[in-house]
Amino acid sequence: MANLIVHGGKPLSGTITPSGNKNAVLPILCATLLTDEPVTLRNVPAITDIEKLVGFFRELGSLIDWDREAKTMRLDHSDLGSDFDPQTLPQGMRSAVLLFAPLLQRFKEIHLDSNPKGCALGIRELDPHLEILTCLGAKVDHNGELKLSIEDTFKSASHWADYMSVTTTETFVMAAATGSGVSTLTNAASEPHVQDLCRFLQSMGAKIDGIGTSVITVTGVEKLQGTDATISSDHHEVATFLALGAITGGHVKISDSVPQHFDLINRSFAKLGVNISYEGDIAVCEANQSLKVQQPFTSNLLPKIEAAPWPYFPVDLLPPMVALATKADGVMHFWNKVYEGGFAWLPELVKFGAHAVVSDPHRIIVFGQRPMRPAIVEAPYIIRAAVALYMTAASIEGRSIVKNADPIRRAHPQFAENLRKLGAEIEWDG
Structure with missing residues (x-):
């Protein structure tokens, strides 16, 4: 595992181009198995989960040409074998469940030796995926190993999901895309990456x-x-x-910033005193913004940022907002309505001197502008929490270490490089 060495206290300023969406490219890669014709993908980020998927595809017999520098990948699945070894299924990544529907459509039967797992946010259910596949005509047998099968193709069905699950919705659209008849999913997830997969399938x-x-x-x-x-x-x-620009007092511009997805996110920034403006599709965080928690009209309630499935504020963005709140003047209440382990990393944040009170597994209260100091902290296996610990370190003058920060690479292949473009003093140790 690699550590991040951080020399903080310097405003980060400059312009960067963001990576392709990790949560979009993974299901899209899985969906390429649904055709025998060549597929070209552009703006593909070189992240570890993609490396695992590409290795799995090659084990199956796929031809893949991946130009990492150009961020372009060409895939051809026309010469896949008649079966596959379940031991080759990518391990250590929750998104492996997104292979179930396309593998079933192609091979009609698959055997799995273990349940794919993801990060440390909490219990990640496999049941909704099996429920969707069963509803669409698959047979599920679990006797020591998980066996899934379909007779010919997926059947049409209507299903009302228990909750808005991103990966379950993606499983549904991939299974139904080449199924028979008309299928409907109610209580579907609608996140930008779900929309991206649907539009990819439309193409x-x-x-x-x-x-x-x-x-x-x-x-x-x-x-x-x-x-x-x-x-x-x-x-x-x-x-x-x-x-990062806001917490360090820097002037940061982000090109290709998909502003149509940011109305609620920008209002959440504003609750912490941060104004985000736009120059076309370039998002701008001006320098030296006065971080101050905005008080609600209902003054007997704490100001809050609450996260839930889209179109709520994204759960994955709570940790950076928590880090930002430690530097803001005031008190902010955060509510994670999805993951019971979403705030388990708070003891590491407190090592910097942050004042945060855990109300219960889903809610915390952050008291900002407490004296902060450099620290050595341990990153959890949660991408954005590891980023939040880096953000905090970057805002404090002195040398800090974020140990075991590898989860960041799962989503940000150019994380350190982009930060150096903004003037950060950062290095990977290991």
Whole structure:
């Protein structure tokens, strides 16, 4: 595991271009298995989860040409074998469940030796995926190993999900895209990366209605074709670098910033005294903004930022906002409505001198502008929490170490390089 060495206390300023959206490219890569025709993907980030998927595809017999410098990948799955070794299924990544539907559509039967797992946010259910696949005609047998099968293709069905799960919604659209008849999912997730997958499938010939809403209808087609598609910018990374500018007092510009996704995110920045403006599709955080918690009209309630499935404020962006709140004048209440382990990293933040009170597994209160000091902290296996610890270190004069910060590389392949462009003194140790 690698450590981040941070020399903080310097305003970060400059212009960067964000990476392609990790949460979009992973399901899109899985969806390429649904066609035998060549697919070209652009703006592909060189992250570890993609490396694992590419290795898995090559084990299956796929031809892949990945130009990492140009961020372009060409895939051809036309010569896959008749089966695959379940031991080759990518391990240590939650998104491996997104392979279930395309593998079933291609091989009709798959056997899995273990449940894919992800980060340390909390319990990550496999049941909703199996429920969706069963609803669409798959047979599930769990007797020591997990066996999934379909007779010919997925069948049409209507399903009302228990909650808005991103990966379950993506499993649904991939399964139904080449299924028979018309299928509908109610209580579907609508995050930008879900929308990206749906539009990618449309570019392959899929018929999908309701993109960006909580009800998605898919009319199955017999065959999907090849396509040439570009991965959109990662709105999480855009927000993260804007927060880095704000917490260090720097002037940061982010190109290709997908501003249409930022209305609520920008209002949450404003609650902490940070104004985000735009020059076309360039997002701007001006220098030396006065970080001050804005008081609500209902003065007997604490100001709060609450996160839940889109179109709520994104749960993944709570940690950078928590870090920002430690530097703001005032008290802010944070509520994570999704993950019971979302604030388990707070003891590490406190090592910097931050004052944060854990109300329960889903809620915390941060008291800002407490005296802060450099520290050696341990990053959890949560991407944005590791980033938040770096943000805090970057805002404090002196040398800090964020140990075991590798999770950052899962989402930000050019993290240190981008930070150096902004003037950061940062290095990887290991």
